[in-house]
Amino acid sequence: MRIPAWTEDELVLAGALVVKNGWRELRTNHREVRELSELLRSLPIHSPEELALPGFRSPDSVSRKTTDFMTNHKLYPGKATRCGKPTLLMIEAFTAREAEMLEAAEALEEGIASGELHRIARQPDEVDENGATAIEGRLLVRRALARERDPKLRSLKIKQVQRSGQPLRCEICGFDFAHAYGDLGEGYIEVHHVTPLYVSGTRETKLDDLACVCANCHRMCHRSRPGESWRTPDALREQMRKSAQAVGH
Ligand SMILES: [Zn+2]
Ligand SMILES: [Zn+2]
Structure with a gap:
């Protein structure tokens, strides 16, 4: 089993971290990177099999994702790292409506911290027939x-x-x-x-x-x-x- 691609929920949280850091990447040893790694692993969207994969949402992988965000921004002067379409769409979303996307990240963090998002059962249509969800991620969709x-x-x-x-x-x-x-x-x-x-x-x-x-x-x-x-x-x-x-x- 390969490490699954980042979901919208996870990209919202990583994007917020990069934006708050002035669109700069964060290194693996950074406290906030380690905290985000733990937060991502705690989201109620991963299967036990995924969580058992070595390196799954490790601080290293979180740091790499922040690099993707920084280098794929259109104002970044250097070479862009390779990343998937969902990350590019998330960069666009944070660029076009930063305040709203930061609010979405905050709503997610609060819902996880309070335990609310862990208590809500999965909903039938939180991802559509193609596996896509709203850009704000499936957990906010689930709650709504x-x-x-x-x-x-x-x-x-x-x-x-x-x-x-x-x-x-x-x-x-x-x-x-x-x-x-x-x-x-x-x-x-x-x-x-x-x-x-x-x-x-x-x-x-x-x-x-x-x-x-x-x-x-x-x-x-x-x-x-x-x-x-x-x-x-x-x-x-x-x-x-x-x-x-x-x-x-
Ligand atoms: Zn109608
Ligand atoms: Zn509705």
């Missing part, structure tokens, strides 16, 4: 999914909409389950976080953080494309508008 599936939270959201006198339909495409399926669809809708993953992790979910969406739109909000985050309802609506224009409707 667990909250969206919380039946209590969903029913409170549905009550909120019904009390306001609004029809219960998809906020993105307008699909109405009761309209399409009669009795069977009565009262059915899914809920999706309006807040991005790096925010939704760090606080209690409020009803206003949730949007009502149909199953199709929900899938498309979550669909993982390498280097991308979950789409907000607004972003997906905009995407639908553009694609309708493109085909001339």
